[in-house]
Amino acid sequence: MDFDWLNTFLEVARQKSFSRAAERLHVTQPSISAQIRALETYLGHRLLDRGGGKVTLTAAGRVFQPFAEQSLIQLKHIRLTLEDMERMPRGTLTISANDSTALYVLPLLITKFKKQYPRVSLNIIRAERSKTIALVLDREVEFGIVSLPIRDPRLHIEVIHEDKLVLVVPAGHALTQLKTVTLSDAAKYGFLVPKEGRRRELIDHLFVQNKTARRITMELDSSELLKRLIVAGLGISFMPRINFLEEIKAGLVQAIEVEGVNIPRDLGIISLHSVPLARAASAFFTFATGTTRPDPGTDAIDVGEELEDESALAIGTPPPRTKSS
Structure with missing residues (x-):
């Protein structure tokens, strides 16, 4: 059924005349008659009585009129909603990251993103690095945020945060007394x-x-617990500086530069190269990276291509600054 038929039917019913309806709709009277016939044929009922020199609604027409009005209202609503989506992305995104990233990197990013895109809902899954990569590859999440470097031709990778690991010790620790x-x-x-x-x-x-x-006094599966134990004076560790900004400012711990040691801890946002981004996902990617991720093309790399052995990557090798393809 054509929505134009509904609009024509309602205009004829309002004007009680085919000719006046044609004038209002800027079409010919034969066109009005053809649309009404098509609508009545589609419904299998006569909607308008054309006798007596005027046009009136039949019993079926009176029943059909509110449905036609409601249908056009819904059509207008749908069009406005779709136009609004073009202006303001909406939807739900799921992002996977480890505890440290979820606690110390994502909150600021998400807060700023939500101010600009309030209709996009974000779900965060906290998972360690290998699990996050698996979730992205299995299409269970749109994005993962993981430490770099990483090599996988199935993934598109962009740097979103640059940091490094520093030696964090409790306040007053003996190492803080050394010049070097x-x-x-x-x-x-x-x-x-x-x-x-x-x-x-x-x-x-x-x-x-x-x-x-070196002597390991404790292995922990929680970055937050590890942090609390350092503050409590129970050990030292190499940790991302961003994790301790408040504690360093408060004088609870101290970040020490170790001579000859440079451990980059840059974070990248990863997504499945072969899957196009929905509008909400595209908005988040652009917001996080400042770039637009190209849609997958016909020249995408075969997912069966042999992956580079990560273990061969040297510590401190600069992470990729552009997409992996």
């Missing part, structure tokens, strides 16, 4: 380390690479 701190100096004290994940890999590699032994 070496890795050997730090290794004399008990380390608190994550049980697994990219940060644990970076810390382990650092000591192996420098042929320095």
Whole structure:
């Protein structure tokens, strides 16, 4: 059924005349008659009585009139909603990130994004790095935010946050009295380390690479608990500086530069290269990166291509600054 038929029917009913309705709608009278016939044929009922020199509604026409009016109102509402979506994205996005990123990086980003796009709902899944990558590859989340570098031709990768790991010690720790701190100096004290994940890999590699032994006093699966234990004076660790900004300002801990040690901890937003972004997802990507992610093309890399061995990537290698494709 054509919506124009409904508009024509209602105008004829209001004007009680085919000719006046034609004038109002700026069409010919035969066109009005053809549309009414088509509508009546479609419904299988006569809607207008044309006898007696005027046009009146039949019983079926009186029943049909409010439905026609409501249908046109709904059509207008749908059009306005779709136009509004073009101006203001809406929908739901799901993002996966580890505890540290979810607690210290995402809140500021999400707060600013929601001010600009209040109709987009964001769900956050807290998962460690490998799980986050798997969720993106399995299309269970639109985006993951993970530490770099990462190489996978199935993923589009953009840097969104640059940071580094620093040695964090409790206030008044003996290391704070040294003018210069070496890795050997730090290794004399008990380390608190994550049980697994990219940060644990970076810390382990650092000591192996420098042929320095260190004493692990505790392995933890929570970055927040690890942080609290450092503040309580129960150990030291290499941690992202952003995690301790408030504690450093309050004098509860101190971030120490270790001579010859540079551990970048840049974060990237990852998405499945072969899947186009919906409007809300595209808005978030552009907001987070300042760039527009190109739609997947016919030249996308075969997902079966052999992946680069991450273990071969040297600690401190600068992360990619452009998409991985």
